[in-house]
Amino acid sequence: MDVELVKKYYFEDKLKIVEIAKILGVNKSTISRVLKQFPEFEKEKERRKKESEKRAKEWRNEYKKQKRNEEKEEEEALYAGMMDLQRQNAMSMSKRRTLSTDTLVKLCITHYDYNKEKERLVFNESAGKRPADLPRSVYVHKNVLKQFRVST
Template sequence: MCDKNKVYHSYFIEHKKAVDIAKEENVSKQAISKILKQFPEYIEEKERRKAQNHKKHNQQVGKIANQKRKQKNEEDNMLMEALKRQQEIHATVILSKKRKLGTDTLIAMSITHYDYNPNNQKLIFNEACGRKLVDLPRTIKVHKSTLNQFVQYSQNIESEKWTSNVEKKALK
């Protein structure tokens, strides 16, 4: 068997684990636990070690979480930097080209500010939409070949107006 005093000294003074003491004494862990349970301080020491291990575990979990968080932040920062660089490259390429917008393009961008007049086949700027920009024409003649999309758009709007008025009358 093993010496109680040696087990006591190893466990309580040197703070070794029961498994390590069992290996040194060439006995089972259960035999060491049986000897340790005979001492009145065993329960207190066991609770103290349990609290210490719990605190140590929490610190390790926190450290691992911080490492993962830092790694994720670094990856996100690298990705953001790459996206910023890519955006800057695209912006310089796009802005370096000289372009002029044609009248058709300007009108296409602001088509909602124009009303179609079917009598003379013209788009007329609607002042109720706001002030007219200097670059925009007040009226523009609709050619069937170039501005056919505007005619279709205005016809769709007129048909929607007609439908909605009919629906209003039907609901009254």
């Protein structure tokens, strides 16, 4: 094996040990043994290690930055959706407009239980006292709301 060629590939061409081994068709351990003969090998090895660590650190920082941006975009989209919902609710509850019973019930649907016999939504006071503007019960036709449809 040509020792000078290995030296040229490693120190001048800056090839990795694995790449040199592949070019010359030998084991990488053979290339390492040859390179250990040169006094500048340890210094070059240390330089490459620091360079590699620097690249890894830059990559990690860029990755973290990208993740933060993704989280920020997701948070902004969620916030925009909430603001849009707030605007819609504010408009529907403005003084110029009155809410229909259906709209009121839809806004507070979690406070109602379905009574199958009477086909009605009945206010459940376990969540708190019923406000005066909410009806005690509301008739719901079985074809209107799918979640209350009676199975036959």
